Amino acid sequence: MRPTTKDLAKAAGVSLATVDRVLNGRAGVRQKTVDAVNEAIEEIGFERNQVAATLARQRAYRFGFALPRAGGDFLDEITARIREFERAGRAEMIETPILHLDDKDPHGIARALARLSPETHDGIAIMAPETPQVRDAIGRVRERGIHTIAFVSNQPEEEGLDFVGIDNRAAGATAGRLMARFLGPARGTIAVLAETIQARSSLERRLGFDAVLNADYPGLRTLPTLETHGDAGRAQQILYNVLAAHGDVVGLYFMGADARIPIEIARDLSALAGRVLIAHERTTATEHALRRGEIDAVVHQDPGHLVRSAIRILRAKCENRSTLASQERIRTEILIAENL
Amino acid sequence: MRPTTKDLAKAAGVSLATVDRVLNGRAGVRQKTVDAVNEAIEEIGFERNQVAATLARQRAYRFGFALPRAGGDFLDEITARIREFERAGRAEMIETPILHLDDKDPHGIARALARLSPETHDGIAIMAPETPQVRDAIGRVRERGIHTIAFVSNQPEEEGLDFVGIDNRAAGATAGRLMARFLGPARGTIAVLAETIQARSSLERRLGFDAVLNADYPGLRTLPTLETHGDAGRAQQILYNVLAAHGDVVGLYFMGADARIPIEIARDLSALAGRVLIAHERTTATEHALRRGEIDAVVHQDPGHLVRSAIRILRAKCENRSTLASQERIRTEILIAENL
DNA sequence: GAAAAACTGAGGTACGTACCTCAAAATTTC
DNA sequence: GAAATTTTGAGGTACGTACCTCAGTTTTTC
Numbered sequence: 001m002r003p004t005t006k007d008l009a010k011a012a013g014v015s016l017a018t019v020d021r022v023l024n025g026r027a028g029v030r031q032k033t034v035d036a037v038n039e040a041i042e043e044i045g046f047e048r049n050q051v052a053a054t055l056a057r058q059r060a061y062r063f064g065f066a067l068p069r070a071g072g073d074f075l076d077e078i079t080a081r082i083r084e085f086e087r088a089g090r091a092e093m094i095e096t097p098i099l100h101l102d103d104k105d106p107h108g109i110a111r112a113l114a115r116l117s118p119e120t121h122d123g124i125a126i127m128a129p130e131t132p133q134v135r136d137a138i139g140r141v142r143e144r145g146i147h148t149i150a151f152v153s154n155q156p157e158e159e160g161l162d163f164v165g166i167d168n169r170a171a172g173a174t175a176g177r178l179m180a181r182f183l184g185p186a187r188g189t190i191a192v193l194a195e196t197i198q199a200r201s202s203l204e205r206r207l208g209f210d211a212v213l214n215a216d217y218p219g220l221r222t223l224p225t226l227e228t229h230g231d232a233g234r235a236q237q238i239l240y241n242v243l244a245a246h247g248d249v250v251g252l253y254f255m256g257a258d259a260r261i262p263i264e265i266a267r268d269l270s271a272l273a274g275r276v277l278i279a280h281e282r283t284t285a286t287e288h289a290l291r292r293g294e295i296d297a298v299v300h301q302d303p304g305h306l307v308r309s310a311i312r313i314l315r316a317k318c319e320n321r322s323t324l325a326s327q328e329r330i331r332t333e334i335l336i337a338e339n340l
Numbered sequence: 341m342r343p344t345t346k347d348l349a350k351a352a353g354v355s356l357a358t359v360d361r362v363l364n365g366r367a368g369v370r371q372k373t374v375d376a377v378n379e380a381i382e383e384i385g386f387e388r389n390q391v392a393a394t395l396a397r398q399r400a401y402r403f404g405f406a407l408p409r410a411g412g413d414f415l416d417e418i419t420a421r422i423r424e425f426e427r428a429g430r431a432e433m434i435e436t437p438i439l440h441l442d443d444k445d446p447h448g449i450a451r452a453l454a455r456l457s458p459e460t461h462d463g464i465a466i467m468a469p470e471t472p473q474v475r476d477a478i479g480r481v482r483e484r485g486i487h488t489i490a491f492v493s494n495q496p497e498e499e500g501l502d503f504v505g506i507d508n509r510a511a512g513a514t515a516g517r518l519m520a521r522f523l524g525p526a527r528g529t530i531a532v533l534a535e536t537i538q539a540r541s542s543l544e545r546r547l548g549f550d551a552v553l554n555a556d557y558p559g560l561r562t563l564p565t566l567e568t569h570g571d572a573g574r575a576q577q578i579l580y581n582v583l584a585a586h587g588d589v590v591g592l593y594f595m596g597a598d599a600r601i602p603i604e605i606a607r608d609l610s611a612l613a614g615r616v617l618i619a620h621e622r623t624t625a626t627e628h629a630l631r632r633g634e635i636d637a638v639v640h641q642d643p644g645h646l647v648r649s650a651i652r653i654l655r656a657k658c659e660n661r662s663t664l665a666s667q668e669r670i671r672t673e674i675l676i677a678e679n680l
Numbered sequence: 681g682a683a684a685a686a687c688t689g690a691g692g693t694a695c696g697t698a699c700c701t702c703a704a705a706a707t708t709t710c
Numbered sequence: 711g712a713a714a715t716t717t718t719g720a721g722g723t724a725c726g727t728a729c730c731t732c733a734g735t736t737t738t739t740c
Binding site: 014015016017018021028029030033052054055056057058 | 686687688689690691694695696697
Binding site for chain 3: 344345346356357360363364366370388389390391392393394395396397398
């Protein structure tokens with residue numbers, strides 16, 4: 001039988017109350033006693049029974065997701081996965097409220113984060129642009145004892161903040177390699193589109209993309225990133241211009257998270273037929289485009305995995321456990337029509 | 341607050357004991373009463389608290405994995421993931437014993453399955469070749485009330501047996517499309533290797549592979565599947581022969597689960613340089629080969645997902661819950677050097 | 681070495697369900 | 711309608727931990 005807290009108390013030569021104090025990090029225990037208990041834990045191989053612990057807590061875990069209010073189809077997918085988990089999570093005593101942030105207003109984000117209290121949140125997964133205000137606000141959330149992770153969009157590394165999402169440099173490199181391999185011996189110019197080049201993810205993807213093309217494919221030239229700012233008209237104009245200016249465009253890389261707009265424009269541009277098109281994130285738009293052969297590949301991160309991984313990590317933090325790293329790395333997936 | 345069994349008893353106008361009988365499917369309750377309780381469940385939205393239920397069960401779930409005794413690197417990966425889960429699963433009160441089967445001995449498999457008892461196993465994930473003996477043995481396991489799923493290798497569909505694994509036809513099609521896209525305008529012959537063409541997975545992959553090539557790439561011709569039977573010498577001979585017989589071999593498709601042998605042979609065959617090589621399943625061998633550029637792509641299914649999905653499904657069956665389909669579909673992943 | 685402070689122990693209740701027993705009630709059988 | 715059978719109710723214990731209180735003990739402080 002697995003050792004229980006009772007066995008642990010006996011092994012450590014202390015009472016159940018003290019074991020409880022140590023296990024749950026309560027104050028008022030001498031370091032010497034803490035050490036004794038921890039040694040006993042090692043010795044008898046005690047592992048807290050999470051099932052019983054969860055039941056005894058008398059309340060569900062509350063792991064918030066702080067997400068931009070609006071952000072295209074991929075964000076909608078993530079939201080859907082969170083809600084899906086919410087249903088299943090009730091039986092596991094985990095709640096996952098969503099907190100909407102205004103992407104363009106760092107002060108507003110900071111204020112929203114400031115309102116988080118340990119009373120209402122055990123942990124929070126934050127998807128927000130990296131600005132000084134946001135960074136500071138996250139720091140204060142953590143100081144209040146709320147477990148915090150960066151979600152999908154990374155925050156500056158120095159913070160020691162855990163991050164759930166893909167390595168965007170690798171994702172860009174993946175897109176670059178696929179682009180080059182699909183182009184084969186073709187030579188020419190590749191246009192790169194993004195909603196904005198401000199976002200860290202765009203920067204990193206671009207770095208990875210260029211690294212591959214520059215290193216191995218001298219016959220391919222990449223143009224500076226063109227910004228759509230999520231505007232259809234603007235995107236269209238940009239595409240026209242770039243095709244007019246460069247007669248040898250052989251490939252297009254849609255780097256942003258919402259590829260719907262460029263895909264729709266590309267569909268109507270007969271000039272693009274035969275070019276290699278690569279986009280990011282599986283959404284209704286990219287999925288249909290893949291099926292119809294309008295784009296060639298999608299580089300993707302699974303929203304369901306993102307959500308569940310964030311929850312598992314936050315929970316592990318609450319229970320000061322370590323997580324299985326192998327389980328938590330979010331994969332950079334390659335999608336083509338055949339493996340949708 | 342979420343309704344409890346007590347609330348449910350009140351709502352249904354029965355006692356706690358009867359609620360318990362209905363919830364856990366015990367005998368000795370009139371249909372009328374069962375219906376009344378079920379209606380009350382709907383009415384008040386009762387959901388069993390799995391945390392409390394697990395605790396009260398006083399014993400861990402035991403989900404066995406019946407796997408071939410030996411089966412190459414991919415099987416080792418799966419085994420490693422099961423053991424990894426075992427550690428983490430203890431705190432969740434789930435045990436995952438591994439049962440070794442002799443792949444080549446259907447009667448032995450049947451005997452091993454016959455020894456499974458509901459006393460020792462709540463569910464079992466079975467990876468075994470589809471033979472009549474195995475099929476019947478699985479049927480008897482199910483009759484004894486042990487929840488059962490087919491794992492990685494599919495069993496005949498008619499059985500109504502749940503399957504955890506990828507769609508191998510789609511996987512073959514994915515390999516076919518990548519092969520053709522990577523070859524670009526090149527024309528020639530493609531050789532296909534497998535350990536055996538008996539296995540259903542090989543058949544299905546081959547179907548998918550051919551479907552894509554025949555439909556869209558008239559310039560590419562595929563040869564009949566060559567069987568290595570897991571033998572290095574034989575594999576080498578086969579490869580020599582095929583290269584000698586066909587001067588225009590432009591691509592190789594390693595269809596089996598253990599690509600190590602063909603990869604090692606291909607490495608030493610300078611005649612293969614410049615050809616497109618595609619293999620299945622991420623293992624140490626395929627991973628290194630991808631990094632070194634010795635092969636071009638790997639079509640993969642994540643062993644960790646396979647294991648966890650099997651466990652989730654078995655658990656859901658035990659608790660007669662439904663599972664989140666979106667979470668349980670195993671993806672056919674494409675790996676290249678950049679997204680390892 | 682006395683007072684204050686810090687620490688520890690003993691005991692309790694609670695969580696929501698599983699599983700058990702036994703008696704009472706309802707229903708069926710003859 | 712009496713006997714046999716089936717169904718139901720009432721009550722209990724158990725799981726392993728969290729969290730609470732309060733008295734008692736040890737250690738620190740001056």
